[in-house]
Amino acid sequence: MDDSALKQLIKNDEFAFRSNLDRKTLDLVFDKRTLEALKYVFSRYSIDYLDFPISSGKESVVFRAISGRKFVAVKIFKMSTLKFMNIRKYIEGDQRFAKIRIDRNDIIPVWVRKEYTNLMALENAGVPAPKPIGFFKNILVMSYIGTKSGPAPQIRDVEINDAIYEEVLDGMRRMYRNRIVHSDLSEYNMLYHRRVYFIDLAQAVDIDHPMASEFLERDIINVSNFFSKHGIATTPESIEKYIKGK
Template structure:
């Protein structure tokens, strides 16, 4: 089990303290240096308790091939506190090495008592999330957005968590979402002990037409049953896992009530039709869109 030696001293008291300080010292590029918070006695204690569980991201031991700069870029004060809490709750045991990187987040391979996990850590810089409000404003689940950056990041992470739950409940192949804490999302890991599952754009598929049909089924069920549209579906966020396509990166998915939902739906269908056409599949856009809408 995860040690709780600092529970009383850090968990409640420290969370309140850090919440007050995080805007100016806990995030890169938002005042002060990105590491001065490490001098705080409570943060030093917390880091010492979990340091041996972060060998992969620290680039030490058998993970000396990992670029230490990734840790410096991603693991700020808020992120480390979230990782600490997730470890103490037993959600994850260790965070090992990076497996993916995108505009909004880094994804790391992690371990838990129940098996491997994917830990998605969302970047906390203002620039990253500036253009993403269009996927939140208009979604009835997230009313009252005050446009504060800190709130926006938290909402975005919880939005991806809820979207994953919603899609999985409709029987769709997406990673199971296990836990969320601030800018950290813990999900099912898709891959082997050696490497994560590849994207469909990076491999040669034996039957791209069958994969095209599966992707259309995803769009169709998501729209007609889960009441969601992915809003950024392409060959870049479809993994090939256990000989089947799995959809990832669903943070921007919106409900059909969103004012731009139909526009996003058309774009998703076009993206998949374009991909299929490049693979030699007959994928006329108008007919394909009609298939989706007719359910």
């Protein structure tokens, strides 16, 4: 689809006034397929419009969106930059996804479904995280963490204390006991809004995944390094012991 056709689609579409986005952002995120998927998501999940982008990364853009009188978060995965080779290893080897055929050209919907499934698992495990609302194609809808005036900060931007550290450890322990290894845990993927929330779950794997202990080790080291830097007495060994302890 050429650019003028895309512009036409945006212009003619109700979508144009369903977002507060400037052209640059629109062009960055929305190819034709994404626009069509968004249209479906808007109607399926009663979303009125995209409010503003909370974050724009290499592989996804997260928006605050308005749904009636509530906010939700809409995470749109970029079709073009998610690298098949990079994400494949988190899907293959996870027994929960063993029956799913992985198609090089159609792996993103599996990736989105995986984040949704993991968010469900966290909810069941009692780990604070966004509540999964739904997904379609390359789009995930979940509850919004934050206030009217803005999204919750990542924990790297809040003042660290023992209570925060303990909440992180408690969440890690609950995840582990419920067979989940986050696999990209760091101060970027935890938000603080009255308490710690775990986010960004697409790459989280089942504990029987062949690389689960490697991923867990990496998570533990990230967490230990971050809290050490903020004066908390911690070591990777003590974290591991706590997480795996009886």
